[in-house]
Amino acid sequence: MDELITFRDIIKKSVLNLGAFTNVSWVDMCLSLLVAFAVGMFIYYVYRVCYRGVVYSHNYNVTFVLMTIITALIIMTISTNIVLSLGMVGALSIVRFRTAVKDPMDIVYMFWAISAGIAAGAKIYSVAIVGSLVVGLTIWWLTRRKEASSPYLLILHYEAIAEDEVKRRIRKMNAVLKSKTVRKELTELTVELRIRDDNTAFVNDFSALEGVKDVVLVSYNGEYAQ
Structure with a gap:
């Protein structure tokens, strides 16, 4: 009986530990948001300079900056608690975006903003910065090439x-x-x-x-x- 109670206590303790929150320091939070904002502005600039579609939309371009920052916030939030992260994944899985994307390159910019936000929120700043520089330079080089x-x-x-x-x-x-x-x-x-x-x-x-x-x-x- 003692062994059974001890086993139950272990299970309860494990569940409680999973549900515990870990604090995010102010320094890490500010640094992650700063990196996310800087990378988002870099995406904004690359999109504005390299856009080759029909009608340029300033509001659509601004969403890339906000998307990078918001993604970093989400990653910082779910990293504080395992149970919360599982719930967040389930909640985000039911979200559906109804806006039609006419230019395939817009999807690339969306994934770029989300990926940079994930890296910044996870405090992997080198990946967010270096990766964004590589992607931005690649897009700039490809769009500047002139066909015969x-x-x-x-x-x-x-x-x-x-x-x-x-x-x-x-x-x-x-x-x-x-x-x-x-x-x-x-x-x-x-x-x-x-x-x-x-x-x-x-x-x-x-x-x-x-x-x-x-x-x-x-x-x-x-x-x-x-």
């Missing part, structure tokens, strides 16, 4: 009299047909093509053709017209 040719969309509105000449010139440009809309007296043709060194003189050539009403050339990244 850039994709564009060429949109033509022309009458039937210009049909043959337009087709002949399109074939010479190795363009890819995207859409063609035929109305009673007017045809709308949209093709994708690549241009080297921003040579857009052919737009004037198309516009000078008899029967061509208007010519539009827009930058194209495969998904959005810019």
